[in-house]
Amino acid sequence: MRVLAFLDDTAGTLRDPDEPHIRVEDLGLMRGDGIFETVLVADGEARELRPHLDRLARSASMLELPEPDDEAWQRVTRTVIDNWTGGEFALKLVHTRGTDPDGEPTAFALGIEIDPKVFAARRDGVAVVTLDRGIDPGLAERAPWLLLGAKSLSYAVNMAAGREAARRGAADVIFTATDGSVLEGPTSNVIIARDRTLYTPPPAIGILPGTTQAAVFRGAERAGWSTKIEPVRAADLASADGVFLSSSVRKLTRVHTLDGETLPDSSAIHAELAAAYESVYA
Amino acid sequence: MRVLAFLDDTAGTLRDPDEPHIRVEDLGLMRGDGIFETVLVADGEARELRPHLDRLARSASMLELPEPDDEAWQRVTRTVIDNWTGGEFALKLVHTRGTDPDGEPTAFALGIEIDPKVFAARRDGVAVVTLDRGIDPGLAERAPWLLLGAKSLSYAVNMAAGREAARRGAADVIFTATDGSVLEGPTSNVIIARDRTLYTPPPAIGILPGTTQAAVFRGAERAGWSTKIEPVRAADLASADGVFLSSSVRKLTRVHTLDGETLPDSSAIHAELAAAYESVYA
Incomplete structure (x- = not known):
């Protein structure tokens, strides 16, 4: 299974990960111009979420991206966890420069299964x-x-x-x-x-x-x-x-x-x- | 203006660039795992298209991506040019590993205006x-x-x-x-x-x-x-x-x-x- 939620002002917007949500001009795609974190969720808890969010902010600063909205990331993380029905999983936090360097970042959290390997x-x-x-x-x-x-x-x-x-x-x-x-x-x-x-x-x-x-x-x-x-x-x-x-x-x-x-x-x-x-x- | 066409078996599929067409799991987005070329189109001609496509194939080989379909790229390039109504423009050719490393690449051509700078x-x-x-x-x-x-x-x-x-x-x-x-x-x-x-x-x-x-x-x-x-x-x-x-x-x-x-x-x-x-x- 997969659970996808985009950042917003509330708990995050759930979206179908099988549908396209990213425009071709997103600089995350066109230039690899964005940052990410991969968090382990075990027993319903996002392990080391605080250090992961601190590192996301550190990466944003190095790439001169807008500072990640810490509370929104915490909320969207909770939303993905609450909508996950399986066991342990990997949670990707992705934050790109968006389609316009001076515009809104693209930001989403994606829960995915852990590879058996x-x-x-x-x-x-x-x-x-x-x-x-x-x-x-x-x-x-x-x-x-x-x-x-x-x-x-x-x-x-x-x-x-x-x-x-x-x-x-x-x-x-x-x-x-x-x-x-x-x-x-x-x-x-x-x-x-x-x-x-x-x-x-x-x-x-x-x-x-x-x-x-x-x-x-x-x-x-x-x-x-x-x-x-x-x-x-x-x-x-x-x-x-x-x-x-x-x-x-x-x-x-x-x-x-x-x-x-x-x-x-x-x-x-x-x-x-x-x-x-x-x-x-x- | 912008003109977007995805590669297919025919002349390419025109799409609205303001709509999302890329899934969040595309490895081009998640890992910057793909290749591109930027071609100048002037007087209705894609300048140096042959060397650009050769270099695209060279980059594909270095990243161990499936070999780009040369004829499909030529057709889709023509389609973008034929649908462009302005003057000189920049044509981006983008080829990613897609959502599945063993699956289909994501491949599109995007015509965009040249920045006045x-x-x-x-x-x-x-x-x-x-x-x-x-x-x-x-x-x-x-x-x-x-x-x-x-x-x-x-x-x-x-x-x-x-x-x-x-x-x-x-x-x-x-x-x-x-x-x-x-x-x-x-x-x-x-x-x-x-x-x-x-x-x-x-x-x-x-x-x-x-x-x-x-x-x-x-x-x-x-x-x-x-x-x-x-x-x-x-x-x-x-x-x-x-x-x-x-x-x-x-x-x-x-x-x-x-x-x-x-x-x-x-x-x-x-x-x-x-x-x-x-x-x-x-």
Whole structure:
């Protein structure tokens, strides 16, 4: 099933997702000129909605889009949840520049089913390849016009990286910088575990601040782990106690194979961290 | 006015551009996952249509999209032209992955009026700033998943660069590579003139092969100019006899100011090259 609601001054306007609602001139379509968030809804609750809406506002600011109407997004999120009749689902929040740069944004929330592959990945982990992203970690601060770290609709490269992974027999990607730093996945953050400390790279190097990564860190801290936000070297991945991808819908996904090499078994650490993450919502 | 026609097995289906025709799940919208071309239609003729369709096919291949139906694009182009009642116009050809990665692409042609600012830029030239694109010239060949040189719908960065230019009091941008090479504009190619030779950087460094740049080179060669496709250094721009941006709708646009510095007057060279370009269609 799918549930679609457009933002308005009330609870949102429900629309049939099988019908067309977008004009061809929408700059979200013509230029990938818009932003989005993907939120996990479980047990009727939009997980990390506050950080997701904060990140939506951050992306809007980076793209110089009108500030998202926070209360309207909260209302429309509730409307989609109230009209969803199945279990856990993925909620997309989409905000484009609309058809006229000086006019009204296009804004809607779309609830969609979770792909069965996601449940398999949560359970079994994934094979990942590292791919060169061709940028240095200082670029984001030096060249804000490159929108590094904004969650824009211009995701064609992220999709192409996924196809390159498939060609190499893997399910996902870890992007690396020209200096050998770990950046992020095309739709995830990278977390490594070493000696009961979790590490993830800092957003300042041009990556998205992770909503799920932050939730995992909160849960892990409660469970006695230390956490550090600091640069991670690609060369250090293979020797970590565990390498994970975090994303809203896939939650914490274990990387079992990196660039074709089997990593040390991190199933036990994964089970512990996955439980710590879930404890945040208990 | 605007004329919109969707691709089909016949001459194309005319649609009202003020109505919505795109579903929210179209991957062109959700992921900027599609490609486009912008063609100048003048005197009822779609200029450089063959190179534009070749480049559309090249972009499709880079994004692993289904090969565009060349004859259908030619028919739908004709239909838009036949239904256009004004003068010169811009024709957008848009091809997205559609709503289902394994399903039918979304494909349409949209004729739109040319912005009055374009006519002013053709006549008066523009102020341009150089902006760091953060990549090295070898990256495109090394990392094809970055889609450098594909004309994808993921153009949010190109739009952001335009806003940065405006902040700096300029109308357009020349992107530079980390080694100081000239790349391209966000929606144009860069051509410089020196001693009656035209230079433009090679597509292999990760830029679009220019349809208008090629037409200018053909016209200039007929008029006795030499042409060279070879790397151009940003440091050499200021000392050239002329710096130009080429794009379908803006044709050959003279750069009169670079990073706030007035360039040597290239009006006479511009007039000569603009005439050489027009002679291609005489």
